[in-house]
Amino acid sequence: MEGVLLVDKPAGPTSHDVVARVRRALPRGVKVGHTGTLDPFATGLLIVLLGRATRVQRFLMELPKSYETVARLGWTSTTGDPEGELVHTGRTPADPPALPTGLVRQRPPAYSAIKIGGRRAYAIARAGEVVEIPEREVHVERFEQLWREDDRAAFAIDCSSGTYVRSLIADLDDAYCVELRRTAIGPFRVADAVAPPERDATGLAGEPLSLARALADVLPSHTLDEALAVRAGYGQTVPVDAAPAGHVLLLDPAGEPVCVAELADGLAKPRVGFRA
Known part of the structure; x- marks a missing residue:
């Protein structure tokens, strides 16, 4: 299996x-x-x-990942979601709000799974200790308001791995996520x-x-003849033509995955093998 x-x-x-x-x-x-x-x-x-x-x-x-979220406006949450301590501020984002795209600097929520000094941030926060999480740079391809009604607004977000949607919504001032759904991961x-x-x-x-089917949508692939597939299966570097530099999925003549290799200058060096 x-x-x-x-x-x-x-x-x-x-x-x-x-x-x-x-x-x-x-x-x-x-x-x-x-x-x-x-x-x-x-x-x-x-x-x-x-x-x-x-x-x-x-x-x-x-x-990259895609999300749809519903935000509650005019409120803040200590966790950025319904499970935190909620405060009604009455201060709502403009309609439509300014929605950042491109490279965005954000600070992940204190209640997140990021490790700080070997401990999960949420464990530190729940212990009542101050959590200092450094800002990070993420890429937001799409940030669009889909609808808005009373104190609710829905957004569609396409972003890089590592982006925290809770932080994007919290940075609208004032809002938190009441619903969050991940609709896609890559293909x-x-x-x-x-x-x-x-x-x-x-x-x-x-x-x-x-x-093989899953990785075909993630990595470029290249089919080897049987002799080269055997060599690559043993972890040996093999020549590969007509494939872009970077990681490539090497297949045997039957279309079965042999390994993921790192390609440079026409040579593929196996990095992750599947034959053993």
Whole structure:
């Protein structure tokens, strides 16, 4: 059992809970991972990796993401979501508000999973300690107000990995997220996702994407002849023509993945192997 499973996470359970349900639904010993969490109140696309697919986690984590969120205006939240301490300020953003795009500097929420000195930021905040999280630079491709009514407004956001939508909304002054849904991660869409397994389920609600199929939408690919595929499978550098520099997915003549290699000057050096 291996591949990439697209899961539509509901509100309530943590991403860890969803991954644990998938793990329990699979035969014992299948390795399971994911490519980025969603807050418990959030819904939408969670990519779960099975078997050898866990080896390419970093390539999928770097993909851009798309969200839809509903904000409550004129209020602040200590966590940026409904679970925090809420304060009614009555101060609302302009309509339409100024929505930043391009390179944006933001400070992640104190209640986030970022590690500070080896500890999760949310654990520090919940202990009543001051959390100092440095600003970071992210890229926002799209930030659009979809509708506005009374103290609610909906937004669509396309952004780089590592962007905190809660911070984007909080920076509107004053607002916080009441709903948040991840609709896409790179080429993967929540419309193609399945519900997570029930707690006592044995088996998955849908078939995972094969490793080759999933990576074909993420990395450029190149097919080797059998002799070169064997060499690459053993971790040896092989010549590759007509492929762009950078990481490339090497396939054998049957279309099965051999490895992810780093390509430079016509030579592909295997970095992540799938044959062992």
